[in-house]
Amino acid sequence: MIALIVRVVIMSGSHQSKPVVDTQKVLVSAADLPQGLLLRDEDLAWKAVPVADVPLGAIVSGAPDAPELKGALLRHAAASGTVLVAEDVILPSAPGFLAATLKPEMRAVSVAVDDVSGNAGLIQPGDYVDLLLTQQMDRRTDLPDLAVSSETVVEHVRVLAVGSEIKRPKTGDAPDAVGNRARTVTLEVTPRTGEVVSVAARLGNLSLALRSFATASRDPAVSMPASSAQPAPVWAGDISRAVRDLPRSRAVQVAAAAPAPVALRPVAIYRGSEKADATASVAAGGDSASPPLPSIPASR
Structure with a gap:
């Protein structure tokens, strides 16, 4: 014890x-x-x-x-x-924050987006995106399979601001609380890429494609190398079988609706006691050696 x-x-x-x-x-x-x-x-x-x-x-x-x-x-x-x-x-509230985020020799350019093309508010400041251009080509071509085109015009650019927001929403906020109000997205680009974005905005609709956070470098000092070979644009005929078949179906319809050739009626020509068929001669282009047809005398 x-x-x-x-x-x-x-x-x-x-x-x-x-x-x-x-x-x-x-x-x-x-x-x-x-x-x-x-x-x-x-x-x-x-x-x-x-x-x-x-x-x-x-x-x-x-x-x-x-x-x-x-x-x-x-x-x-x-x-x-x-x-x-x-x-x-x-801090984002500090004066000159947006200019401070830019790398040397880089520019900030804004593009107009809507809820759909801006990924419905899922794209936020600090993300990296590609810029896609979609064009309606109806006024430039009569071929249905070339009526719409889409292509990537800018790759791997950093989002600086979404609308007037230059910081990411707090945890617990709805993911589209900022994006649904935003009508512009500000991107960090080179001067040359800024010109490309400006022209693309005039040509058609711009959409943003979010890049993977896991694979893309988030170091602002590292620029992604430009693609050596530009991929071919995607056309309407590359996607839709109906669009590809439309020219052939229309050709069949036009051929079916075309009027049938008019059959030539036989014409008999009498020269004294001789009779000749003028139908074959007319169909073959006529005989330059044949004398012209006699004129019909006017009735008295």
Whole structure:
């Protein structure tokens, strides 16, 4: 019995001797992040850090005055697990934020979109997209299989703003809360690509195709290489069998509706006691050696 009491006292003493470490959850980078990145949920994580090691200006979980870093611009590269402070980013509400997001020698150009061509609000600032041009060619060709065309005119450009929003919506917001109100999307392009976008907007309807987040580089300093061979446009006849068959069916209808050739009536020509059939001569183009037909005397 005495041995049991001694054991309990020793165990309770050992538990009390363990130091209590006070920690705080601070915001850190979830991966290696490049300079100039527009931050999103996947780039940020919470990490428990001893209070003594929390740097000044760190974003502490639950702090009432903690800034929202999602959608902010990263001023410099950050390794995975780096504690982020307010001075590491440029907030979307800061003056000149949009100009600060542009790489050197790049331009911001806006294109008109609707709910459908803008992916119904699913495209957000920081995403990468391709720009598709769809044209109605009815006034330029009489061939039904060439009546509509679609082609990719710009590849792998970064979305800077959707409408007037230059930051991603907060977690829990409806995905189309911003996109359904947006009528323009602002893209980061080279000066030459800006000219391409301007002409394409005049030629037809522009649509945005969202690129994969998993495979596309999100480093703004890395430009995607231009495609060596431009893919051929997609035409209406490439998609629809009905459109491809339309010219042949119309040809059959036109041939069926064409009037039948008029049969030539036989004409007999009498020269004295000789009789000749003029039908074959007329059908063959006539005989230049044959004398002209006699005129019919007027009745008296």
